[in-house]
Amino acid sequence: MASLFDDLPATIRLIDAGAGAGALTAALVYRACQPDSGVKSIHVTAYELDSQILPALRRTLAECEALCRNRRIPFKASLHQADFIQEMAGRVSGDLFSATPPSFNVAIANPPYKKISTNSPERLALRSVGLETSNLYTGFVGLLGRLLETGGQMVAITPRSFCNGPYFRPFRVDFLNRMSLHRLHVFESRAAAFRDDGVLQENIIFHASNGPGQAPTVMVSSSRGEMGDSDSITTKLCPFSEIIHPSDPERFIRIPVNNGYPDAKKQLSGLPASLASLGLTVSTGRVVDFRLKDALRPAPERGTVPLLYPCHFNGGTVHWPKPDARKPNAILDNETTRHWLVPSGIYLLTKRFTSKEERRRLVACLFDPADVEAEWLGFENHLNYFHANGRGLDRALALGLFAYLNSTLVDQYFRCFSGHTQVNATDLRTLPYPDQKTLEEMGCSLQSPGIPREALDQLVEKHLHGIQ
Numbered sequence: 001m002a003s004l005f006d007d008l009p010a011t012i013r014l015i016d017a018g019a020g021a022g023a024l025t026a027a028l029v030y031r032a033c034q035p036d037s038g039v040k041s042i043h044v045t046a047y048e049l050d051s052q053i054l055p056a057l058r059r060t061l062a063e064c065e066a067l068c069r070n071r072r073i074p075f076k077a078s079l080h081q082a083d084f085i086q087e088m089a090g091r092v093s094g095d096l097f098s099a100t101p102p103s104f105n106v107a108i109a110n111p112p113y114k115k116i117s118t119n120s121p122e123r124l125a126l127r128s129v130g131l132e133t134s135n136l137y138t139g140f141v142g143l144l145g146r147l148l149e150t151g152g153q154m155v156a157i158t159p160r161s162f163c164n165g166p167y168f169r170p171f172r173v174d175f176l177n178r179m180s181l182h183r184l185h186v187f188e189s190r191a192a193a194f195r196d197d198g199v200l201q202e203n204i205i206f207h208a209s210n211g212p213g214q215a216p217t218v219m220v221s222s223s224r225g226e227m228g229d230s231d232s233i234t235t236k237l238c239p240f241s242e243i244i245h246p247s248d249p250e251r252f253i254r255i256p257v258n259n260g261y262p263d264a265k266k267q268l269s270g271l272p273a274s275l276a277s278l279g280l281t282v283s284t285g286r287v288v289d290f291r292l293k294d295a296l297r298p299a300p301e302r303g304t305v306p307l308l309y310p311c312h313f314n315g316g317t318v319h320w321p322k323p324d325a326r327k328p329n330a331i332l333d334n335e336t337t338r339h340w341l342v343p344s345g346i347y348l349l350t351k352r353f354t355s356k357e358e359r360r361r362l363v364a365c366l367f368d369p370a371d372v373e374a375e376w377l378g379f380e381n382h383l384n385y386f387h388a389n390g391r392g393l394d395r396a397l398a399l400g401l402f403a404y405l406n407s408t409l410v411d412q413y414f415r416c417f418s419g420h421t422q423v424n425a426t427d428l429r430t431l432p433y434p435d436q437k438t439l440e441e442m443g444c445s446l447q448s449p450g451i452p453r454e455a456l457d458q459l460v461e462k463h464l465h466g467i468q
């Protein structure tokens, strides 16, 4: 991370927010102490809340000072055992009791990550500086951006989740208006994954600088992220317009590290339809199981309807009930639950969370009422469902969508803007789609979902080329 900064300023004013034992500061000071760095003095400001780790942080700062003394570089450290968010938000917003905010020219961070609820003190503090964000880590990054002087640089390691998804949109807009992106590095290994509510996330390191004028290109790289694997980094220079599509109101940060992406993008950007123009919607399954606990049943019984989870996906179709499943198979159909159910019909379902082991980011599955007899259905919150105004789809259209979404082409396109494990309904809504006729023709030639992947890919390519 320390090596990702461009030339360091002669007079470094560094902020390390959530410094822990000071590993990142130490790495940066080590780089600054190299003979050709041009650095003449260093002032470190470190924030750390955890009193247990402070002795280790003090030791690291003392080592940094000793190293700088050796190199005759004046070194000063200010250690704050304080809440970075509360203290800096107060200073940035200029509240009555706070001093004016300091200004830094270098920021390095591995911030804490935790969801913050709408009325939490952190959220209120961040709101006071115009930052609306639901996670601590984006709060840290947003504040750091405000504390950097023009041209000041930041390198941070965070979960990748801020790059897409609706919740992080205000953060993305704020960040991209304020900062210029220079480098994005993604890790592909589980070993380096963050745990966020039990969901594995991909990590990202970014280098950005404060100030208007986004550079026309961004360096994008990836590595497996395992210990000792630092030499297998693949790097490429991408136009910024490929990272953030100029016409994308969501401001998704796409990271085209896979080789198939340029081709996939070219093919998909020529597609004429949107989900809305097809008269379809995709929604997240409406049954949140822990909120309807009393209504769940392990097996179908009188008065219940099928409740479908991703564990019922099997080779492209739904296999229900699953007697050995850890999840319930049924939900009571009554006055309380009916609101959360959908009328039976043909639906296309996708998993919201895929594991790293799964070859595909997008896993789509066809629900056919011919396989599961019921009048009403419960779709659980871990899946998304495509529907037409709350009702099922025409069979050929559903099969066409099935082929399209499960194709390698869409997978290649999709994986550059989605963190490894999560597929949001918004992601599916903003994807380009073939027109209705092409989808229906695709569906008619597919006939059944159970065909091998290669045959499905060929079928999709054939129909897409027919329209372009």
Ligand SMILES: C[S@@+](CC[C@H](N)C(=O)[O-])C[C@H]1O[C@@H](n2cnc3c(N)ncnc32)[C@H](O)[C@@H]1O
Pocket (backbone or CB within 6 Å): 017, 018, 019, 020, 021, 022, 023, 024, 047, 048, 049, 050, 053, 082, 083, 084, 085, 109, 110, 111, 112, 113
């Ligand atoms: C993910 S750790 C990173 C530690 C260190 N930067 C590193 O990379 O090894 C995040 C650190 O932030 C600290 N932290 C959490 N909330 C904080 C807050 N509100 N203000 C300051 N530090 C905080 C935690 O105690 C923890 O040491």
